[in-house]
Amino acid sequence: MFLKECKKILLSIPYIIIAAILIVFFYTQFYVGINADLTAPQPDDPAGYGYYTQDDPTLIMPAATDSLFLEFLNNAYIAYPQGFYKNVTLSDSDQAQIAEILSKITGVPTEDFLAAEKEERESSSTTVIDAGEEAKAEDGSIYIIPNNLTEVDRSGTLDISVREDLSYEEFIALMDQADKIIGGESYYKRASLASHFGQMPKDYTQAMADYEALLENGAGVALSRLFSDYLGIFATLLPVFLAVWLVMKDRAARMNELVSTRQISSWKLIGVRYLALVCMVMLVVFVLAGITATSIYSICGAIDGLYMPFVFAIGWIMPGIMISASLGMILTVLTGTPAAIAVFGLWWFLSLTSNVSNIYGNYENFTLIPRHNTIENTAYFTENLRALAENRFFYVALSIVLVLFSMYIYEAKRRGRWHVSIIKQRSNHQIEFEE
Amino acid sequence: MSALLSNVQIIKSNLKNNLFPHLILTLLLFLLTPAIFSISHLNARAAAAPMETFVALCGMLLLTPIYYPEQKGVINETVEAKYVNHLWIIFLRFLTAWVLTALAILLFAGIMLYCGSTITGRLILGTFASAIFLGALGMLTSCISENIAVGYMIPVIYYAFNFAMGPKLGNFYLFSLTGDSFAEKPWLVGGSIVLAAAAFGVQYVRMKRR
Numbered sequence: 001m002f003l004k005e006c007k008k009i010l011l012s013i014p015y016i017i018i019a020a021i022l023i024v025f026f027y028t029q030f031y032v033g034i035n036a037d038l039t040a041p042q043p044d045d046p047a048g049y050g051y052y053t054q055d056d057p058t059l060i061m062p063a064a065t066d067s068l069f070l071e072f073l074n075n076a077y078i079a080y081p082q083g084f085y086k087n088v089t090l091s092d093s094d095q096a097q098i099a100e101i102l103s104k105i106t107g108v109p110t111e112d113f114l115a116a117e118k119e120e121r122e123s124s125s126t127t128v129i130d131a132g133e134e135a136k137a138e139d140g141s142i143y144i145i146p147n148n149l150t151e152v153d154r155s156g157t158l159d160i161s162v163r164e165d166l167s168y169e170e171f172i173a174l175m176d177q178a179d180k181i182i183g184g185e186s187y188y189k190r191a192s193l194a195s196h197f198g199q200m201p202k203d204y205t206q207a208m209a210d211y212e213a214l215l216e217n218g219a220g221v222a223l224s225r226l227f228s229d230y231l232g233i234f235a236t237l238l239p240v241f242l243a244v245w246l247v248m249k250d251r252a253a254r255m256n257e258l259v260s261t262r263q264i265s266s267w268k269l270i271g272v273r274y275l276a277l278v279c280m281v282m283l284v285v286f287v288l289a290g291i292t293a294t295s296i297y298s299i300c301g302a303i304d305g306l307y308m309p310f311v312f313a314i315g316w317i318m319p320g321i322m323i324s325a326s327l328g329m330i331l332t333v334l335t336g337t338p339a340a341i342a343v344f345g346l347w348w349f350l351s352l353t354s355n356v357s358n359i360y361g362n363y364e365n366f367t368l369i370p371r372h373n374t375i376e377n378t379a380y381f382t383e384n385l386r387a388l389a390e391n392r393f394f395y396v397a398l399s400i401v402l403v404l405f406s407m408y409i410y411e412a413k414r415r416g417r418w419h420v421s422i423i424k425q426r427s428n429h430q431i432e433f434e435e
Numbered sequence: 436m437s438a439l440l441s442n443v444q445i446i447k448s449n450l451k452n453n454l455f456p457h458l459i460l461t462l463l464l465f466l467l468t469p470a471i472f473s474i475s476h477l478n479a480r481a482a483a484a485p486m487e488t489f490v491a492l493c494g495m496l497l498l499t500p501i502y503y504p505e506q507k508g509v510i511n512e513t514v515e516a517k518y519v520n521h522l523w524i525i526f527l528r529f530l531t532a533w534v535l536t537a538l539a540i541l542l543f544a545g546i547m548l549y550c551g552s553t554i555t556g557r558l559i560l561g562t563f564a565s566a567i568f569l570g571a572l573g574m575l576t577s578c579i580s581e582n583i584a585v586g587y588m589i590p591v592i593y594y595a596f597n598f599a600m601g602p603k604l605g606n607f608y609l610f611s612l613t614g615d616s617f618a619e620k621p622w623l624v625g626g627s628i629v630l631a632a633a634a635f636g637v638q639y640v641r642m643k644r645r
Contacts, residue, residue, distance in 0.1 A: 014585050021592055029599065086473040087481070237595070244584035248506075341587045342460055342496075346467075353471070 001268070005276035014245045018238045019284045022231065026288045030230040031295070037226070037375050038219060038299045041207040049207035055194045057168040063197040064171075065105050065162050067187060068178060072098050072113065073120045079186040080356065094181050101174050101181075106160045116158050191358070214375060220296055220305025222375040227292050227309055228316035229359075229372045231285060233352065236320030236369055239281050240344040243328025246273060248338065266411035270329065274403050277325050282318060289313045316370065319392040322399035323368070324348075330406040333413070363388040368395075442527060449528050453504050454497065454535070461493045461539055468543070475550035482552045483561070483612035486544070491565040491609065493539045495590045498570025501528040502577050502586070502638075522639060529574070529631065536566050557617055564623040565609040569594060571630035578634040 009015050041049055071077045075095060077088040090098065099113035162171070175188040182188070187196045202210075214222055289309035297306055324344060331340035351368035359373040361380035364387050372381060381388075450458075468474065472485035502525070540562050548554045569590040577586025597609045606622035 013580050014582075014588060017585070017588060017592075025599070081471065086471075087476065088473070089476065234592075234595070237591070238588070241584050241588040241591075245582055248582065248584060337456070338583050338587065341584065341591070345587075345591060350471075 001264075002272050002276055005273055006280055009242065009246070009276055009280045012242075012245070014242050015280060018242060018281065021238065022234055022284050022288065025234050026227075026231055026291075030227055031291070034223065034292075034295050035299065037223065038296070040211050041204060043204050045204070049202040049204060051199045052202050052206065053194050054198045054200045056198055057171070059200075060193055060197040061162045061166075061168070061171050064175060064188060064193055065102070065160065067197070068098070068175070069102060069113075069158075069160055072102060073117055075117070075121070077182045077186055079182055079184065081183065081185045081354075088182050088186075090181065097181050098178055101178050102160070104174055105162055105166060105171065107163045108158055108160055112158055210376060213378070215300070218305045218308075219300050219375075220293075220308040221381075222378065223292065223296055224289075224305075224308040224312040225316075225372045225381060226375055227289065228312040229370075231288060232317050232320050232369055235281065235285060235317050236324050237345070237348045239277060239321050239324040240328035240340055242277055242281070243274075243325045244332045244338050244340050246277065247329060247332035248336075266414055267407045270333070270403065270407045270410050274325060274329060274406075278318070278321055281321050281325075282313070285313045285317050285321075286310065315392060316388075319395040319399070320369065323395045323402075326399040326402035326406070330402045330409070333406045333410050363391050366391055366394055445524055445527050446531050449531055453500060453528070454531070457496050457500055458535070460496050461535075464489065464492055464496065465539070465543055465546075474547050475552060477547070477552040479553045479555045479558055480613065480615050482547055482554060483558060483610070485547070486540075486558055486562040487565055487610045487612050490540060490543045491562050491569060492594070494536045494563075494566025494568070494570035495573050495587070495594070497532040497536050497539070498529070498567065499573030499577055499586045499590065500583060501525060501532055501574055502581070503583050506577075506581055506583055521642065522635065525635070525638060532570065533567065536570065537563055540566060558612060561612045561617060561620045564620040564627070567627040568607070568609065568623040568630075571627035571634070575630045575634040575637070578637050 072095065075089055077090065079086045079088050095117065096110070096114065099110045099117070102108070102113050103110040172190055172193065175193060176190045179186045179188040179190070186192075289312075292309040293306050296309075327344050328340040331343060332338065347368060355362050355367060355369065355371045359371045361372050361374075361377045361384070363370040363372075363384050370388060370391060468485050468489050472489065473481075474485055477484075540559060544554045544559050544562075572593055573586045573590040576589040577583055580586065594609065597604060602608050602611070602614065606619050607626060608619050609623070611617070611619040
């Protein structure tokens, strides 16, 4: 029965589409960049060597203070609550709190900040925020970079600088407080301060040192991580469609009644189907993992960790496939509608966009789609490996629970219980009679 | 007169039995939008972000399920044996979905206008173009595959690819107004008409063969 289900999936339109999408995404987003990722940097490269984040208080403190002051003057704070640009306007009491924070950072009295803001408000004729240039994160998510805030005419406003006796820890705590007043996910969030205000261009020596560290720490692991990051995005989304299709197909072909009268147990039917679905999607992932391993071998030779793409495919990508398929299955069995697509699609979308500011390493808080969109940042991977493992185990366990519930619901429906569906459904004959 | 009444009856039945849950989903989508995006005090370009990237999804929600009633079971033969041409019923469902998509976009644009954002005709038309293109993609694939899950899969994937590839999608880039370009919109409208016509063509051939 397992092989029959596999064959049915293999020859189906949705599976062919899923395989094609995964292959196209793998090739365009990951595979074409492997060579560049594993090639040593060249001296005097006109394209530069990228940037690195430096958690340097002398760099971050004045830049962040200046930025907060400008946003305060305009009462227009930029935040990315779900990875999308959001312009936050604060109430008078919240503005007063920000003024207090600025006062604690600079030593300038709160009243002076409030007076400067009032002056700015009265001199300005418009509150509209010019969105500025469109920018794209490496995972393709769109940002809108505000440009008018950096062009504010500050003549006549306060001349501010960070208090010399303010420690970096105190500064971070105050900025974090400002972030909470703004509503979160602003530039001043503890985790975002360095990435927003501490970016420095790399030189050749630093780029070469990073490259050597990459080879030393294991290019296989780094590449496999990147492979999982890219492929995990769509491999998590797509199985839900296949699960909904599988369950609804029976209904459309009026197979439900036929299956219900057979001797096969619901546990076996649902279990085998689920297993076949996960295995068939994993088949595509394994083929792509094989191509990745071959590419690493052809560029780096017989290095350690050539098998890593397969390990990551199972440990990182498979739990995403499992949760997608299990949620698709339970909601379709339960409601008889494609509601799972909307539910899981929304979950996937929110998870992906909320991670946009941390795509170079984020496995925490049981995020549905862990991100590590760089071959660097090995330290984050090593330090948070446990969080990643817990995250993935959680989704495996949740998937198993959902599949068990699907089996129970299916069995109950077969036995005539659960006759009242969640969404009131009328027979098609009745509908067509009306038409 | 009786023909008009019959058409009204078909539209009412479609709204009640088919589109209703999808209208609820559209409403939920709109309720969720302000939690993700800023919708107040935006200029036209900034307002394009919530309109094009989120509100436009209503086209997919409302247009994709126009073949859904027949996909719920093997009743095609019964349906096609009816006095009223089945293709005409599909066309009426299609028109209803287009009108509802336009109304939904106008409603959300009105809310944004009320919140102090600049809403232009270009923005409303551009959002409508992206919405009906996503919807037409879903409509065609749902018709070909005779399965609503596959019908939703293609527009969702295309939508996700717009994030990944951006303007590289050329004339069929859905979010061009966030980059202040309207040139793609006529292509999206043209494309959606071609896709919808193809869906009707497939349905016609299928009915003839039966």
